[in-house]
Amino acid sequence: MSHFLDAVAAIVGATHVLTLPEDTAPFTLDYRRRYQGQPLAVVLPGTTAEVAALLQLCQRQQVAVVPQGGNTSTCGAATPDGSGRQLVVAMQRLNRLRAIDTANNSITVEAGMTLATLQQRAAEADRLFPLSLASEGSCQIGGNLSTNAGGLAVLRYGTMRELTLGLEVVLPDGRVLHQLSGLRKDTSGLDVKQLFIGAEGQLGLITAATLKLFPLPTAHATAWLGVDSSQAAIDLLSALRQAFGDRLTTFEIMSQPCQQLLEKYHPGQLPFIQPWAVLIELSDSGDSHRLQQQLVDWLSTQQLADGVLAHSEAERQQLWQLREAMSETQKRDGASIKHDIGVPSSAIPAFLADCEAALRAAFPSVRIIAFGHAGDGNLHYNISYTRPDNAELFADEERVNAIVYDLVYQHQGTLAAEHGIGQLKGHWLQRYQDPVALQLMQGVKQLLDPQGLMNPGKWLSPARSDTSG
Ligand SMILES: Cc1cc2nc3c(=O)[nH]c(=O)nc-3n(C[C@H](O)[C@H](O)[C@H](O)COP(=O)(O)OP(=O)(O)OC[C@H]3O[C@@H](n4cnc5c(N)ncnc54)[C@H](O)[C@@H]3O)c2cc1C
Known part of the structure; x- marks a missing residue:
């Protein structure tokens, strides 16, 4: 081991510094197998103090750091370059539940906890943590924060930006921002935690977060509907919001080619094929039967091409499985350019x-x-x-x-609604993002990481050729 890696081992323990190719392999290839890196080493810190000492050391030695969570990024955001000189800091050991405050509806967890574990911890306390993604068994809270993750319930609960009350972050020079506040109102200056949400590990390493919890819904009404056009789907969305307010939790659409693909790989499971299919879910307190009846009564007043309602939890899961099968089904059918x-x-x-x-x-x-x-x-x-x-x-x-x-x-949109920019879309961001917004982002980068050591080679951090290990 080099002098530098000896110093790393002195901070985290030698068993938590991986250098053998067979040990580092899971951390060097991205989920879509588009980017293959070669790191100096993969380090697994276990405490915030270790992360702080590590980043101080990296700054002193000018070693670039690639934060990594569950490595489910679809745009190569967590993959090191091929230089063999970047240090991957993988967060899986920092995975403790620090506190849960049911009266305040908040939970404080470390960044390496997986999303599925957080959902489970919340449910054990009779609460809901509403972020839900197909990658939730692997992705981590630090990765969810750093990509401002969204998913299936954003319509009602918002993205990670809206779900976050406070953060603990280690800055590139080793200082620690302690703002694990459970406050819902705070007018004492700028909301600095928001700088790190969506920053894709380029401004610091998130070590813990205080997040919002919600009452656990006890009633669900789930339906798979068919409509004649995308305009009819959007009209339905608007009418559902008007009729059911916040109880509308999910509104997913699938075009006819999507339904045909599902039929090809999961024959006989789709209720029907229509120009557009819509999966909707209402959730509430109380019992499901009453909510389902309200939905049935309301749907009977609407012009729909077709529709089925889930009458049991098993039927509800079947409808959800169809929606969740979409990405994998498309993968089975061959490569595609994804947006x-x-x-x-x-x-x-x-x-x-x-x-x-x-x-x-x-x-x-x-x-x-x-x-x-x-x-x-x-x-x-x-x-x-x-x-x-x-x-x-x-x-x-x-x-x-x-x-x-x-x-x-x-159409006043964005090229990255939930998966981030990473290595894949940096040049497109330069082309389309508001130039003043880009200048402000670069200014923040310069302020926090003037040496460009945090996740270089991604959209905010030009590749560095002078880092050494
Ligand atoms: C099957 C599948 C379905 C998906 N569905 C959705 C979806 O519905 N909605 C959605 O938003 N995304 C989705 N994604 C994308 C991905 O799962 C999310 O972006 C997720 O939030 C990434 O979390 P992660 O822990 O895997 O992060 P990683 O992939 O490891 O890292 C992502 C970025 O965060 C940085 N990072 C990670 N941890 C930290 C930390 N502690 N501090 C600072 N920076 C850090 C990394 O450097 C990198 O830039 C999906 C991905 C897959 C494979």
Whole structure:
């Protein structure tokens, strides 16, 4: 081991410094297998004090740090470069529950706790932590914060930005920001914790968070509905909000090609195929039967092409499994160019129509798989070719992206609604983000990490060629 790694081992213990390729392998390849890195080592700190000592050492020795949570980023945000000189700091040992305050509806956990464990801890206290993602068994709270994760219940509860009350963060120079406050009102200056939410590990290392909890719903009403057009889906969203207010928790849409893919790989499980399918869920206190009856009565007044309601928990899970199977089903069908875009919900129909027309004009054999969280405007808008050989697809990626992103911004949208920017979309961010916003972000980076040691090579941190190990 080098002198530097001896010093790292003195901080975290030699068994928590991984250098053998077979040990570091799970930390060096991203989820989508697009980025392969080679780290100096992977370090597993166990306390905030160890993280602080580690970052101080890295700053003294000019060693770049790549924070890593569950490594489920879909844009290479947590993958080191290939230089062999970046230190991956993996947070899985910092995974304790520090406090739960049911009267304040808040919980304080360390950043390496997985999202599924946090949901479980909250449920044990008869509370809900509402963030819910298909990757929840692996992704960690630090990663959720650093990507401002969203998911299936943003419509009602918001993203990680809205769910966070306080943070503990180790800054690149080893100082620790202690703001694990459970306060819901605080006018004592700027809300500095928000700087670290969505920063993708480029401003500091989050070690703990105080998060909001909610009453655990006891009643659910879940339905799979068919509508004739995306406009009909958005009209339904608006009417449901008006009728059920905050009880509308989920509103997911799937285009006809999505339903056809589900039918291909999960035959006989879809209730029907319609131009658009909508999965809705209401949640409340009280009992499910009453809520389901309210929904049935209301739906009977609406113009729908088709619809089924879940009458039991097993039927509810079946409908959810269909929605959650969408990503994996698409993967089985071959490669696609993926977009995680957002537009105001009201703009979804116009965006879909404009984008399909533009893509078909440029690429006649294009196949568009559009699905996602229409309740908050976030769509997974994935492109492949219908021709048997999909190999040419990635050669056209930049042109496809330019068409999609131009139209996203014409419709006042964003190119990264929940998955972040990472290594994948930095150049697109430079092109589309408001220039003043970009200057402010660079200013904050300069203030907190003037030497550019935190997660270099990602969108806020140019690659460094001078780091040494
Ligand atoms: C099947 C699947 C489904 C998904 N569905 C959704 C979804 O519905 N909604 C959604 O928002 N995302 C989704 N994602 C994307 C991904 O799961 C989220 O971005 C998640 O929040 C990342 O958490 P992680 O712990 O895996 O972070 P990582 O991938 O390890 O890291 C992500 C970023 O956070 C930084 N980071 C990690 N931990 C820390 C820390 N403690 N301090 C500072 N920086 C840190 C890393 O450096 C990196 O920049 C999905 C991914 C998959 C594979």
